[in-house]
Ligand SMILES: Nc1ncnc2c1ncn2[C@@H]1O[C@H](COP(=O)(O)OP(=O)(O)OP(=O)(O)O)[C@@H](O)[C@H]1O
């Protein structure tokens with residue numbers, strides 16, 4: 001569904017100042033997948049999406065989306081894809097339902113069809129009571145649902161969503177996700193979305209593409225990434241720092257004060273044996289726990305930075 | 315071609331609907347010609363009919379410069395939100411998008427022009443029957459061109475919009491003054507006349523006056539026609555390019 005090779009975008013900010021927003025992205029996404037782009041602010045997520053949706057010509061490299069080249073045949077790409085941008089899609093002067101009808105007309109639906117489709121979507125996304133409102137009077141979650149409705153008007157096989165859930169409270173986020181998952185179940189839509197919420201990428205996406213500084217630095221299922229790049233840990237607390245050093249000598253791992261971390265394959269299975277080993281060596285253990293990795297640990301391993309540190313808008 | 319017309323209609327009706335839902339703005343637009351006629355009428359009080367012959371085409375061109383030139387303002391707002399980006403991802407024909415967006419200002423101008431002409435008739439304005447539709451058609455083409463240029467300016471000046479206000483304000487008055495809309499340039503010093511001749515609006519004003527007077531074969535009509543077509547072609551070309559380069 002999406003194939004890119006060396007996709008690159010350089011912005012010229014001032015005459016001499018260049019920003020390498022995206023540097024050589026190679027990506028292949030098959031039909032029917034739910035893929036999440038995960039990365040900190042300024043990683044190049046939006047810029048990549050904007051190139052894939054024909055909004056921005058690549059500086060170099062190529063991208064074939066829904067079977068058509070984004071540079072050579074943007075019109076064909078457009079008629080096959082839907083896009084929910086990072087900012088709100090509805091015009092401030094336009095009523096909710098009017099915008100949905102206009103959007104249908106933009107995709108070539110006849111007036112009657114466009115009206116019917118608008119009502120269908122209002123219903124699908126629980127927007128019917130808000131049909132006559134102006135976007136400015138909607139709550140953040142309601143506006144985001146409208147954005148998604150606008151992206152769905154022509155039943156695209158491939159939908160791009162740029163941070164569909166950012167800035168919403170947990171309840172609205174859960175609602176948005178409910179809609180996204182239902183959409184996929186009903187229509188088998190291929191979804192490429194960006195997020196900087198770790199848990200979201202972890203629990204919802206089948207495949208997580210971690211992007212930082214304009215490059216893809218990791219790509220796989222959340223499980224793979226966590227196992228390969230971070231792994232389970234057994235963490236024990238010893239009575240004294242000397243005990244901690246001794247624990248490292250007999251069983252490995254790293255010590256900090258009285259805490260010893262040991263990377264293992266499956267923490268729950270490894271814990272009893274580990275404790276017996278330490279006991280036999282005379283190490284006094286006061287507490288023990290198993291730690292499952294998060295995608296943040298993956299990011300930390302790869303970049304030495306934590307994703308959650310710069311979660312605030314830059 | 316049918317897609318082009320359909321897409322133009324789609325964009326135009328999207329622009330028009332809010333105005334129809336809240337027609338105060340449209341009423342205000344229609345009030346503007348009345349104000350012009352009242353002010354000019356008072357100034358021209360007692361003047362002969364030929365003054366109207368000279369002023370009415372001038373007023374129309376002036377309104378063409380102020381209305382469609384401001385059309386980009388609406389785009390500036392949509393650029394800051396995501397609405398324009400959303401429209402750009404749809405398969406809408408790009409030129410149709412530009413023309414459709416300019417259509418509201420252009421048709422408002424048409425209605426204003428017709429109103430002015432009708433109101434000026436009893437005051438002594440004597441437009442030529444064939445000249446009027448020709449003059450209005452020329453004015454429409456000019457309006458689409460100016461509207462498209464205004465959109466390009468809006469795209470270039472996003473996100474702050476400062477450039478838009480600075481340029482549209484500082485360009486408007488020189489263009490008007492150097493075109494002979496309000497004051498004839500014949501008595502101006504030579505260098506000013508040269509500047510006037512470099513100003514495309516000059517040719518449009520001259521052509522409009524000739525058309526309303528019925529001098530259909532006057533060379534100024536041809537020059538004015540060329541001027542509006544060039545402005546429209548340049549406007550639409552730059553508009554297309556701006557959208558292709560990304561906003
Ligand atoms: N129009 C532009 N002109 C200049 N630089 C830009 C432009 N758009 C993006 N950039 C720069 O490109 C880089 C990548 O930006 P991008 O918007 O793709 O990041 P992102 O991953 O979407 O971040 P966020 O999570 O904040 O949305 C940033 O350094 C940004 O400053």
Ligand SMILES: [Mg+2]
Pocket residue numbers: 045046047086162
């Ligand atoms: Mg972004």
